[in-house]
Amino acid sequence: METGKSDSEHFSIVEVAELSKKFDKMTAVDKICFNVRQGELFGFLGPNGAGKTTTINMLTGLARPDSGTIRIGGLDCTENPKKAQHLMGIVPDESNLYPELSGFDNLCFCAALYGMPKKERLVRAGELLETFGLKEAGNRKFGGYSKGMKRKLTIAAGIIHYPKILFLDEPTTGIDVASARQIRQLIADLHRDGTTIFLTTHYIEEAERLCGRIAFIVKGRIVQTETVANLLQPVQEKHIMLISFSASAKDIVKELASEFRDIQIYPVSAGQIRVESEKPVRAGALARFIEDQGAEVTEARKLNPSLEDIFVRITGIEVNAMKNEKEKKGGNS
């Protein structure tokens, strides 16, 4: 684990070692280790039930670990998370402010929970309403806000006390596309201004766009932790193409594989294959060969390799299946 505290760039604000949690006989989190460096935007990716929220709950003090250690801001808070709660800002996956208070009063109340004096919290609440584009709605009751506005105010409440680390649990799940885009921009701005962020999400493209480093968690275990650049490097050197045609992919894959030995071919759906190669793909030759087999090629397009490819390769989980599962729960961004 990295703890180079002499260099503020590499100072680990969160250090987790061998952290485990069981619910009855089900292991929710299994001996995970990771660290979050000061100033970085760290992504925590995994499907539903992978252990993301349980991990956040243990880090923030809403759940007790069965074993392992947690250090936040250099403080050992495994046994007593209260010691470090003043350093944390927490934005849960569902907005949990007070529906009967106005947006402004909610922010002032949250600031007071962290001991901020009255004058200071009035100024800070006003500033944040302005920054988050909620100034006009500041005097309206939180209960009457749209989902996107609620999520924005909840993020504002999370940073009201200038936390050293901000935990964001699925910040764009369940809100409209425009609000999700605004929130991603706000997260990027917060990070640019120096806030350390721990982001859990199941939107791979969101993690790819925002995060510097990512940990993949599956069934309670971290299967890989790496910078986005390093994760993408192997696939970026590849040439990938998606070819659609009017025949069963299964029948054609065998023939293609024996004819084109220098490429990897994967069936994607009934009439679609994915072609990967170290060299540029000869699209014309492939299309001609498929048409010679009696099928009509309807589309051939080059794909830009993405983190999604890495995720599928590392976890064995189809991203679409993960999204659909989550969106059944209520998200659609």
Add this chain to the structure above:
Amino acid sequence: MRQWIAFWNIILKDMRAYYLKPPNISWGLIFPVAWTGMFFIKSGSGKESIPSLLPGVIAISVLFGTTSMLAVTVTFEKKNRSFERLLLAPISLELLMLAKTSGAIFFGAANALVPVILAMFLADLSQVAWMTVLPAVFLIAVASTFLGLFIAVSVSEVFEAQTFSNFFRFPMIFLCGLFFPIDSLPIFLKPLSYLLPLTYGADILHGAVHGKNIMPLGLDFLLITGFCIALFCISLRNVNRKWIV
């Protein structure tokens, strides 16, 4: 200092969001008036029965005011997850739960004023030992609030909080000597009376208002204080066990 800013603002927020809402204020006024009127009419013995009825009406007003409000508000906040926000704040659990209960304690104690003010217009209360009534009202409010907290921590739905509250409250009306002397209860119910904190609070009020307490007042104060501490400790343990998993 920072923790006390949080403590004070939790009380203020609860006052604004729940206790000082017009429906609660009117409920806090109407409820004790209704109880007073009901027992006054039922006794049929005129204004001279007021001092003997007053301790029971005070106690019942405090009991219903505190338990209803706290059990419902805490369950509501737990249900919509805003209570998590408090658990995540850098304030000790003990201070947090004291802040959450303080509003209900003030609300319950204020409820007690309604029958007292009404009785002042209708009867001679010059013999009442007010310096005994005040701490007794406070302790009844504390014990009832902590009972409400115990209920809130034991349930997960708002409607469960209401029904579970009634499970405790209605038997207390009959078992705690508010309107019917404990001596007149069937022998098998008497031990139950002494297991309920309100019995000791009501006994102090009977002693302070019309001099008819059945136990030494010092012992009453000691026992009800003990109940307060025990209920608070049990609730804290339950919050720690059930809400921080």
